[in-house]
Each structure stands twice: as C-alpha cells, then as structure tokens.
Amino acid sequence: MRRLFEQIRNLLSTGRHREHRSLSALFGHFQRVLELNNRTLAIIASMHDKLGGDYIFDLQYLRGSKQYVAGTVRELIEAFDAMAPGRHPDLLTRFRAIRSQLESELERKPVLPDIMVMPLSGVTASDMDAVGAKSARLGIIASSGAAGAPDGFAVTTSAYLLFVRENGLAEPVERYEQAWRDGAMSAAEASGKIRSLILAGAIPGRLRRALSRELEALRRRLGDRELRLAVRSSAWGEDGDLSFAGQYDSFLNVDPEDLNDAYKKVLASTFSPPAMAYRREYDYKASEVLMAVSVQAMVEARASGVVYSLSPVEPARNVMEIAGTWGLGAPLVSGAVAADRFTVSRDGEHHVLYKSVSDKPEAMRFKPGGSVHMRPVDDGLRREPCLSPGEVRLLAETAMRLERYFKKPQDMEYAFDEAGNLTVLQTRQLRIGAGGEAEGADLSDVLRRYPVLLSGEGDVAQQGVGAGPVFVAWEGRDLAAFPDGGILVARLSSPQYASILNRASGVVTDIGSPLGHMATIAREYRVPTLLNASRATMVLQEGETVTLDAEQKTVYQGLVRELKLHDFMLDRMEETYEYRLLRRMLRLVEPLNLFDPDAPNFTAQGCRTLHDIARFIHEKAVEILIDIPNATAKGEPCPGGRLALPVPLDLVVLDIGGGLDESCAGGLDGLKLRRTILPEQVRSATLRAFIDGLTRDGVWQSTPVAVDFSSFMSSMTRTFSASGAGAGRIGQNLAVISDRYLHLSLRLGYHFTMIDCYESPDGTRNSVQFRFAGGVTGATRRSRRARFLYEVLKTFDFSVTVREDLVVARAKGWMARDVGRLMRLLGVLVGYTRQLDVSMIDDAQIYAHCEAFIRIAEQAAGT
Amino acid sequence: MTTSTKTSILILDDEPIVSKRLQPALEKMGYEVESFYDSSRAMARVLERSFDIVVTDLKMEGVDGMQFLAAVKDRSPKTEVIVITGFATMDTAKESMRKGVFDFLAKPFKLGEIQEVIRKAEAHVCGEDK
Numbered sequence: 001m002r003r004l005f006e007q008i009r010n011l012l013s014t015g016r017h018r019e020h021r022s023l024s025a026l027f028g029h030f031q032r033v034l035e036l037n038n039r040t041l042a043i044i045a046s047m048h049d050k051l052g053g054d055y056i057f058d059l060q061y062l063r064g065s066k067q068y069v070a071g072t073v074r075e076l077i078e079a080f081d082a083m084a085p086g087r088h089p090d091l092l093t094r095f096r097a098i099r100s101q102l103e104s105e106l107e108r109k110p111v112l113p114d115i116m117v118m119p120l121s122g123v124t125a126s127d128m129d130a131v132g133a134k135s136a137r138l139g140i141i142a143s144s145g146a147a148g149a150p151d152g153f154a155v156t157t158s159a160y161l162l163f164v165r166e167n168g169l170a171e172p173v174e175r176y177e178q179a180w181r182d183g184a185m186s187a188a189e190a191s192g193k194i195r196s197l198i199l200a201g202a203i204p205g206r207l208r209r210a211l212s213r214e215l216e217a218l219r220r221r222l223g224d225r226e227l228r229l230a231v232r233s234s235a236w237g238e239d240g241d242l243s244f245a246g247q248y249d250s251f252l253n254v255d256p257e258d259l260n261d262a263y264k265k266v267l268a269s270t271f272s273p274p275a276m277a278y279r280r281e282y283d284y285k286a287s288e289v290l291m292a293v294s295v296q297a298m299v300e301a302r303a304s305g306v307v308y309s310l311s312p313v314e315p316a317r318n319v320m321e322i323a324g325t326w327g328l329g330a331p332l333v334s335g336a337v338a339a340d341r342f343t344v345s346r347d348g349e350h351h352v353l354y355k356s357v358s359d360k361p362e363a364m365r366f367k368p369g370g371s372v373h374m375r376p377v378d379d380g381l382r383r384e385p386c387l388s389p390g391e392v393r394l395l396a397e398t399a400m401r402l403e404r405y406f407k408k409p410q411d412m413e414y415a416f417d418e419a420g421n422l423t424v425l426q427t428r429q430l431r432i433g434a435g436g437e438a439e440g441a442d443l444s445d446v447l448r449r450y451p452v453l454l455s456g457e458g459d460v461a462q463q464g465v466g467a468g469p470v471f472v473a474w475e476g477r478d479l480a481a482f483p484d485g486g487i488l489v490a491r492l493s494s495p496q497y498a499s500i501l502n503r504a505s506g507v508v509t510d511i512g513s514p515l516g517h518m519a520t521i522a523r524e525y526r527v528p529t530l531l532n533a534s535r536a537t538m539v540l541q542e543g544e545t546v547t548l549d550a551e552q553k554t555v556y557q558g559l560v561r562e563l564k565l566h567d568f569m570l571d572r573m574e575e576t577y578e579y580r581l582l583r584r585m586l587r588l589v590e591p592l593n594l595f596d597p598d599a600p601n602f603t604a605q606g607c608r609t610l611h612d613i614a615r616f617i618h619e620k621a622v623e624i625l626i627d628i629p630n631a632t633a634k635g636e637p638c639p640g641g642r643l644a645l646p647v648p649l650d651l652v653v654l655d656i657g658g659g660l661d662e663s664c665a666g667g668l669d670g671l672k673l674r675r676t677i678l679p680e681q682v683r684s685a686t687l688r689a690f691i692d693g694l695t696r697d698g699v700w701q702s703t704p705v706a707v708d709f710s711s712f713m714s715s716m717t718r719t720f721s722a723s724g725a726g727a728g729r730i731g732q733n734l735a736v737i738s739d740r741y742l743h744l745s746l747r748l749g750y751h752f753t754m755i756d757c758y759e760s761p762d763g764t765r766n767s768v769q770f771r772f773a774g775g776v777t778g779a780t781r782r783s784r785r786a787r788f789l790y791e792v793l794k795t796f797d798f799s800v801t802v803r804e805d806l807v808v809a810r811a812k813g814w815m816a817r818d819v820g821r822l823m824r825l826l827g828v829l830v831g832y833t834r835q836l837d838v839s840m841i842d843d844a845q846i847y848a849h850c851e852a853f854i855r856i857a858e859q860a861a862g863t
Numbered sequence: 864m865t866t867s868t869k870t871s872i873l874i875l876d877d878e879p880i881v882s883k884r885l886q887p888a889l890e891k892m893g894y895e896v897e898s899f900y901d902s903s904r905a906m907a908r909v910l911e912r913s914f915d916i917v918v919t920d921l922k923m924e925g926v927d928g929m930q931f932l933a934a935v936k937d938r939s940p941k942t943e944v945i946v947i948t949g950f951a952t953m954d955t956a957k958e959s960m961r962k963g964v965f966d967f968l969a970k971p972f973k974l975g976e977i978q979e980v981i982r983k984a985e986a987h988v989c990g991e992d993k
Contacts (some may be wrong), residue, residue, distance in 0.1 A: 057971035444893030
C-alpha cells in the first residue's frame with residue numbers, strides 16, 4: 001500500500017522535477033565516467049609498472065589483468081552510454097575487437113599489424129612481431145644512431161600469412177608436418193614437399209605491389225648506385241631464449257629483378273629439416289610459425305667479420321673478440337675461411353691485447369650478374385691484417401655501444417666498404433655460458449669485498465646492473481656533456497633527462513616515483529634505475545666509477561665485474577615469454593593514438609587501444625557537460641554561475657558535486673540568468689589555485705596587444721575547429737568542477753586552452769593535463785609560442801609534446817603531487833600567454849619570455 | 864660441504880617463471896636454493912632433507928599447497944613457510960592457513976618484497992636455533 005502511494009507520488013512529481021533530476025543524473029554518470037576513467041588509467045599504469053623487471057609475475061597474472069582492464073573499460077563504456085545513449089555504437093565494436101585480440105595473444109596467437117612492408121629506418125622495438133627480431137634490431141640501431149645499419153626494408157609476418165593464405169598452404173603444410181611427427185614421412189621428405197609448394201606459390205598482388213614500391217623508394221634513396229640486395233630471414237620469436245641462428249637461408253647479391261624468387265626461397269627455408277626439428281623441440285604452435293624477411297641494399301665489402309663484445313670463452317677476463325677477413329663475411333661466419341683475430345680490452349681505450357694475422361688466400365666477392373663466389377686475394381694483401389688499428393677500435397666502441405643499448409653481450413656482424421664506412425649487418429644477444437661461473441655461486445662473498453656507497457633505500461623503476469662514471473646533473477647543467485655509459489645522478493627524476501637515458505648505464509635519483517614519465521622512459525630503454533634513494537647526490541661523487549645493482553638497491557664503489565657478469569648470464573625477467581607477452585598485451589592497451597581532438601582519427605572507430613577508448617570517452621563526456629549552458633537555455637536549474645573575477649575573464653562555473661559552497665546550490669534558474677559566484681564560494685582547491693595564479697600582479701596584461709593586420713587576416717583563414725569544442729561554444733569559458741576534479745575550457749586571445757585536473761584521494765594518482773592550440777597569427781609565431789610553452793612547461797617538470805601549434809603537457813604521479821602548485825602555475829601561464837604570439841616577432845623573444853615567465857611563475861608557485 | 868653454513872630455501876611453484884627469476888636473486892644474496900615446478904617431486908625432496916625456508920604456491924596440480932605445507936611442517940617443524948598466491952585467493956588462503964605459516968605474499972610481488980620476507984624468516988629460524 002505504502003509502495004503504491006510512493007509510486008503515485010513519483011508519477012505526479014516527475015513532470016515538475018524531471019529536468020532537474022536529469023541534470024543531476026547526468027552529473028552522476030559523469031562522476032562515474034571520471035572514476036572509471038581513472039581506474040582504467042591506474043590499471044594500465046600498474047600493468048606497465050610490471051615491465052620494470054622488479055616484479056615477478058606469471059601467466060595467471062596476465063590473464064587476471066586482461067579480465068580486470070577489459071572489465072573496467074566495459075563498465076566505462078556503459079557509464080558513458082548512460083550520458084549519451086546510443087551516440088557512439090562503434091565504441092563497443094572497437095572494444096570487442098581489442099578484447100578479442102588480447103584473448104588471442106593469451107592463446108599464443110600473436111596479433112600482427114596489417115602491413116606488408118616497412119622501411120628499416122622506421123622500425124622500432126615495438127614492431128618486433130611485424131618484422132621479426134633481426135630486422136627490429138637493425139631498425140633500432142638505425143633510429144638510435146648507435147651505428148650505421150644497412151638501408152632496406154622488412155617484409156612483414158602479415159605478408160607471410162597472406163602468402164600462405166592466398167596459396168592455400170596452411171592445410172597441406174600442416175598435413176606434411178603431421179605426417180613427419182607421426183613418423184609416416186622422413187623430415188627430408190616432408191620438408192621437400194612443403195618447400196616445393198612454397199616455391200610454386202604466387203606472390204599475392206598486394207604484396208607484389210608493396211615490394212616494387214619499396215624497391216623504387218630504396219633505389220631513389222641510394223641515387224646512382226647499382227642496387228644489389230641481401231635477402232635474409234627474420235623469423236618471429238627468434239629473439240630471447242631461442243635463436244634459430246644459421247637454420248634459415250640468406251641470399252646475397254640478389255638482382256632486384258629476382259627479389260620475388262629470393263623472397264620465396266627464404267620463406268621455403270622456414271621448413272628446413274633442422275628448423276622443423278628445432279620448433280618441435282621448443283613446442284612451437286603452427287600459429288607461431290611466422291617468417292618475416294629483411295631486404296637490404298648491399299655494399300661490396302672490403303673487409304667483414306664478427307665481434308663478440310665479451311669473450312664467451314673467458315667472460316671473466318673482460319675482453320672482446322674481433323674476427324675479420326677480406327671481402328664478404330659469410331665464409332667467416334660459417335667457419336670456411338681463416339680469419340684475422342684481435343683480442344681487445346673492453347675498457348676505455350680498447351687496447352689490442354692479442355693479434356693474429358692469418359694467410360687469407362681467398363675472399364668472397366660479388367659474382368657479375370648475381371650471387372657470390374670465392375676469388376683469390378692479391379698476393380700483397382694475403383698476409384696483411386684486414387682491419388686497421390683505427391677500425392679495430394671503431395668496432396670495439398660500436399660493440400660496447402650496442403651492448404649497452406641491448407643490455408647483453410652482443411654477437412655482431414659487420415662490414416667495411418672501400419671508403420672505410422662501417423655497417424652493422426646484424427646483431428644479436430651472445431649467450432654467455434656458465435663456463436666461467438666457478439665463482440658465481442659465491443657471488444655474495446665476492447660482493448662483500450666491495451665498498452657499498454648506498455644500500456637498501458629507494459624504489460626500483462628498472463631492474464638490472466649498470467656501471468660507469470657518475471654524472472651529477474646539478475641544476476642548470478648542460479646535459480650534452482653526459483658521457484656515453486655514465487651513471488646519471490640527480491636530485492629529482494624529470495622527463496628532461498629523457499634525451500640522455502639511451503646513453504646511460506644507470507640512473508639514481510634522490511626523489512622520484514616509479515610511476516613517473518622518466519621511469520617509463522627508463523623502462524623503455526631498460527636502463528637500471530633506482531629512484532627515491534634519498535642521499536644519492538650527496539654520496540655519489542662526480543666522475544667516480546660506481547656499479548649500480550637495482551635488484552639489491554645497492555651502489556658499489558668501483559666496477560664490480562663479477563656482478564656485471566652475473567647479470568649477463570642471468571635469464572632476466574625481460575627475456576621471458578611472460579614478459580614479452582605482457583609487452584604485446586600492453587600494445588593493445590597502453591599507447592595513446594587519439595592525441596588531438598580535432599584530428600580526423602579522433603573517433604570511436606579510430607580507437608586502437610583501451611587507452612584510446614578511455615581518452616575518447618573522457619573528451620566526449622566533458623563535451624556533453626560543456627554543452628549544458630547552451631542546452632539548458634530553457635531554464636533548467638543548474639548549480640553554478642558566473643565567477644566574479646578582477647580580470648575580464650568571463651568564466652562560467654558548473655558544479656557537479658562538492659566544487660562550490662553550499663550557498664550556491666539549488667534554486668538557480670539556469671546559467672543564462674547571470675548568477676554571480678564569488679571567489680570565496682569556490683570550494684575546489686584546484687580552481688582557487690588557478691584563479692590565484694591568473695589574477696596575480698603583472699600576469700594579466702591590462703592593455704591588449706595591438707594585432708597587426710596581416711596577423712589578423714591569417715587568423716581569419718583558420719577555422720575555429722581547433723577548439724576541440726564546436727562552433728556553438730566559442731567565447732564561453734567554462735569550468736566544470738567537483739571536490740576532486742577540475743576541467744577548464746578557455747578561449748582567450750583566439751586560442752583554446754583545455755586543462756583537466758584530477759586529485760586522487762591519497763594523492764598518488766593525481767594528474768594534470770594541459771592542452772593549448774590555435775592563435776591569431778601566422779604559423780611561425782604560433783610555433784614560437786608553442787616553443788615557449790614547451791620550454792616553460794618542461795622547466796616545471798611537465799612531460800610535453802608539441803605537434804605544430806598544438807601543445808599537450810601532462811604531469812602525473814609524483815610530478816603532480818602538489819596539484820595546487822601546478823594549477824597556480826597554469827593560472828599564471830594562461831594569463832601570460834593570452835596574446836603572446838603577437839609579440840613573438842623573432843626567436844629571441846622565445847627565451848626572453850621564458851626568463852620573464854619563469855621569474856613570475858616561480859614566485860607564484862612558491863606561495 | 865661448502866653449503867652447510869648457508870640458509871637453505873626450497874621454492875615450489877608450477878609456473879617456472881617464478882623460481883627462474885627468484886632463484887638467482889636469492890643465490891646472489893647468499894642462500895642455497897632448490898626449485899621445483901612439480902609438487903610431488905618437491906614432496907619427495909622434503910622427505911629426503913629439511914629446508915630452513917620453504918616458499919610455495921597454493922593452487923597447483925597434483926598435491927595441493929595445503930598438503931605440501933602439512934608435510935613440510937610434519938617433517939621439520941622448525942621450517943618457516945612463506946605462501947605466495949594469486950591476489951584473488953589471498954583471503955581464503957590466510958583464513959585457512961593462519962597457523963604455521965610465517966607470511967603470505969600476493970602475486971605478483973616485487974623481488975624486494977619477497978627478499979625482505981625471507982630475511983625476516985631467516986632471522987626467525989636463526990633466533991630459534993639459539
């Protein structure tokens with residue numbers, strides 16, 4: 001009876017309060033979106049954190065994480081759908097696609113990008129699955145500038161799959177392999193059948209076109225030189241523990257006309273009897289047999305050979321081995337010819353400790369028309385060393401650089417051309433056996449003999465052992481002076497060190513968080529990193545050689561060779577299957593592709609990762625709120641109003657819960673009824689801090705800067721779509737606030753600023769995002785302003801990205817621990833840059849403004 | 864007999880990655896470590912000799928962690944047992960095994976965390992010796 005009465009009452013009251021309730025429901029949904037968005041980001045960060053090598057995790061963890069992150073994003077999509085029912089149906093489609101890719105990764109079916117070929121110079125570590133380990137490492141070498149690498153391109157694993165599919169090979173290959181496993185067919189017979197099927201296959205049209213396009217591009221890059229190719233295998237899964245070294249075929253001096261045939265021959269070698277046996281031994285699934293191929297422009301080598309960056313025979317001696325011969329290196333690698341040998345110190349000057357020059361009667365040379373053959377060496381050269389002392393040293397330096405980069409001793413193949421240019425043809429991890437490990441078991445005793453400088457304190461951002469001279473990055477120090485292989489010691493972790501991390505052997509800071517941006521970059525380069533070690537800058541002396549063992553959170557004085565060696569022999573977490581799987585899963589979860597809300601890909605269909613989905617939803621959810629002042633013109637009640645400020649910033653504040661004093665709540669007939677909110681009525685601490693910065697003396701330029709006519713005209717040709725909000729909202733500055741959240745959309749001096757700030761309950765997951773775009777002047781001045789923003793935001797430890805005149809700055813975790821300080825700073829920045837681009841008449845202005853700004857801002861941020 | 868002075872540790876987890884990663888790190892700290900992926904083999908081993916510290920997962924095929932634990936404690940009451948288990952099963956684990964277990968760690972854990980727990984367990988074992 002009572003229930004019935006309530007129902008009737010509700011029914012009657014619906015009409016009267018419907019709009020009010022819909023708005024509070026909307027705020028409720030928005031709060032939920034915020035909460036789930038933050039939870040998603042926290043899960044992603046926590047998954048990423050496991051990449052540091054400090055955690056021990058198993059498959060069960062990976063399965064659980066997939067469930068958790070996918071479940072949360074699913075809830076996020078539902079919460080958003082409650083705000084905008086049915087508006088973005090594609091979100092769910094994209095979500096399902098990504099989730100099913102995650103599932104197939106967990107079922108050991110790698111997800112491959114749909115691309116046929118990639119130029120080697122554009123390949124990065126994350127393309128490992130697409131191009132195979134060998135090409136990926138060459139791409140990394142090329143892009144890091146660590147050494148000269150061959151020009152060329154990679155034919156992807158997807159191309160292989162397309163070839164297999166279009167030629168209907170999967171079924172017969174499976175059948176012959178099974179016959180061999182069952183013992184019904186010999187390995188040679190099964191291999192022969194499969195190989196002839198592959199050689200008889202037709203290259204799919206799409207792949208053929210891609211190959212000729214890449215060949216053409218390669219020809220253009222090389223100019224006049226006659227193009228000869230090396231076509232090599234670069235199989236998937238060849239990195240880490242398993243090396244298929246020498247089991248697949250390579251073809252040298254290939255005429256570009258014959259590329260398609262050489263490609264098929266390399267594919268066919270996937271099914272050589274030893275490769276088949278090897279895969280059976282290591283329990284490869286059919287879905288994991290994926291052959292990528294690298295196609296490289298060849299140089300007629302004067303001398304070639306191999307470097308072992310650490311002697312595998314006597315690892316404890318701390319020397320490297322270099323072997324070389326005249327001509328191409330293939331016969332040396334296969335052991336068919338005598339070689340010159342050099343044993344070289346791994347330290348500083350790389351002294352030659354031992355040298356043996358052989359009689360080299362023959363060398364491998366290009367055969368006219370294609371392929372290679374052995375030719376006699378001139379009598380005058382047979383007994384001459386094939387490498388000069390300078391070349392030996394260059395090889396030693398290069399091998400050490402690659403070892404530092406890849407964190408393990410390297411087995412590197414190289415060639416010098418007639419002009420003396422060095423090219424690294426291939427490099428891979430050199431397995432150091434337990435041979436010299438007699439002392440390994442008692443490493444703990446050995447370690448006790450070394451003086452300990454720091455121990456037991458700090459947070460590990462990246463596991464590992466690194467040794468080198470200390471470089472103390474005191475304030476204002478030129479980072480260009482950082483020595484290759486140095487240990488970076490700094491007071492604070494900061495993204496500004498990103499540029500030198502790939503050259504560092506280790507990092508120790510007094511303060512810093514493993515969740516910050518620098519930690520992310522340290523993990524990307526796998527630089528052993530210890531943050532929050534409290535006394536590092538006081539204890540570690542500039543120039544002194546030290547050894548950092550992040551695992552033990554210990555810094556030893558001097559070079560602890562035994563520790564370094566132990567680290568080389570260790571199966572590190574990073575080299576396990578589980579770790580690589582996490583990396584691949586994160587690729588579907590973590591990268592942010594939706595960067596600019598005005599870019600054409602900023603759509604539900606454009607979401608390629610779960611992070612993209614969260615980002616898209618956040619942006620669109622905020623847009624819905626920003627629209628409220630327009631949409632509620634009918635007079636819907638709304639908690640908020642215009643903020644009274646001493647500067648002419650027409651700012652409407654919308655409170656979605658706890659952001660304004662209770663005296664502002666209720667009884668308000670829509671924002672159009674100019675209700676005034678006094679600064680004292682603002683409860684949101686972050687908005688108060690922002691206002692404080694904005695209204696400081698000297699921040700808001702009182703006289704508008706004159707806009708010259710040409711600047712103004714150029715602004716007319718720019719659309720206002722750079723706002724990230726539609727044309728309907730131009731001119732309305734809006735703050736959406738709650739007790740923990742602040743969103744600002746501002747249009748000042750023809751540019752658009754977006755600030756999004758979240759303060760987490762315990763302060764560890766705070767985040768501040770700042771976005772700035774548009775402007776009244778031409779491209780040059782706008783880009784100067786972008787440069788100015790980049791410089792100052794970096795000074796205050798933001799992580800900053802600039803694309804044309806769009807500047808995006810982020811601070812999170814430790815860097816955002818004091819959101820009040822950052823918001824005050826951004827208040828100053830917004831006021832200061834209001835019409836800055838107009839005064840950016842030359843580059844010198846950038847730095848003049850930087851200095852002036854930093855003076856004001858430091859004063860403001862300090863209070 | 865060079866190892867007799869070292870504290871001995873047995874690790875049992877059916878996912879090899881756990882001991883693969885843990886063993887070298889503990890050896891570097893000066894412990895003597897044996898790893899097992901298969902609980903029946905580990906069971907056979909603890910019947911042969913006693914360990915100062917046992918680190919074990921709970922949910923495994925064959926002999927489950929509980930039985931294994933009981934056998935360890937039965938054979939050698941002085942042995943300290945550290946249970947490592949998935950986050951989801953943590954509460955039930957704690958509930959049912961409060962007695963006789965030195966400490967619990969939720970997977971995934973940091974190397975430093977387990978090193979710390981092992982150090983404490985070692986201090987406990989040594990303390991009892993005196």
